[in-house]
Amino acid sequence: MDQTAKKMSVAKAALEYIESGIVLGVGTGSTVNCLIDFLPSLNTRVEAFVSSSAATTKKLEELGFEVSTLNDVGDIDLYIDGADEATKHRQLIKGGGGALTREKILAAASRKFVCIIDDSKLVGMLGGFPLPIEVLPMAQAFVARKIVKMRGQPIWRENYVTDNGNHILDVHNLKITNPPELETRINQIPGVVSVGIFAQRPADVLLISSEQGVRTIRT
Numbered sequence: 001m002d003q004t005a006k007k008m009s010v011a012k013a014a015l016e017y018i019e020s021g022i023v024l025g026v027g028t029g030s031t032v033n034c035l036i037d038f039l040p041s042l043n044t045r046v047e048a049f050v051s052s053s054a055a056t057t058k059k060l061e062e063l064g065f066e067v068s069t070l071n072d073v074g075d076i077d078l079y080i081d082g083a084d085e086a087t088k089h090r091q092l093i094k095g096g097g098g099a100l101t102r103e104k105i106l107a108a109a110s111r112k113f114v115c116i117i118d119d120s121k122l123v124g125m126l127g128g129f130p131l132p133i134e135v136l137p138m139a140q141a142f143v144a145r146k147i148v149k150m151r152g153q154p155i156w157r158e159n160y161v162t163d164n165g166n167h168i169l170d171v172h173n174l175k176i177t178n179p180p181e182l183e184t185r186i187n188q189i190p191g192v193v194s195v196g197i198f199a200q201r202p203a204d205v206l207l208i209s210s211e212q213g214v215r216t217i218r219t
């Protein structure tokens with residue numbers, strides 16, 4: 001089973017969580033794109049869609065779905081998104097596709113967050129994947145110096161601008177032994193818009209696809 005097949009199978013498993021009449025938050029990335037491709041064949045009727053990125057909005061609209069803003073709908077019943085890394089405690093690194101800030105807002109506004117990954121992303125400790133941090137462009141060098149003091153190696157994602165007009169630092173070689181604590185510490189650096197550690201609001205349900213099928217870890 002190749003990685004695309006694993007992404008499709010975990011996306012399909014997430015469809016079971018979509019009930020009629022709900023407000024559905026849709027994440028960003030190749031795994032979520034598989035989910036979006038399944039949506040037209042869904043029998044249940046979603047009341048409203050909220051999107052975490054311009055790319056996801058475009059894909060939903062191309063399939064004929066109307067996309068609402070978070071301000072329009074209030075809270076989200078269910079948020080489905082992928083991740084770059086996940087632990088069995090459902091803590092995540094996200095933002096490989098640069099959408100971390102809007103994803104974090106949607107996750108925080110959701111009653112239930114279902115994260116869909118393939119087994120290559122399940123890790124014992126977060127940090128093997130370079131940690132994305134969205135920063136205000138004028139604070140980029142300042143934040144980078146602060147991160148170096150934390151013993152990380154920040155690399156500017158060149159020629160990339162987020163949907164919010166900001167920059168991304170990808171931080172290599174960080175030992176994330178205490179994810180919620182590091183999430184707070186990085187969030188407190190002036191100029192940081194958000195950090196790709198999702199530990200204070202972890203996923204409620206983690207679906208992991210492998211050769212053996214889809215496994216569920218939940219609260």
Ligand SMILES: O=C[C@H](O)[C@H](O)[C@H](O)COP(=O)(O)O
Pocket residue numbers: 027028029030031032081082083084093094095096097098099100103
């Ligand atoms: O900014 C992007 C998101 O956090 C994605 O959920 C994450 O990068 C995983 O994407 P993919 O499903 O393409 O591996």
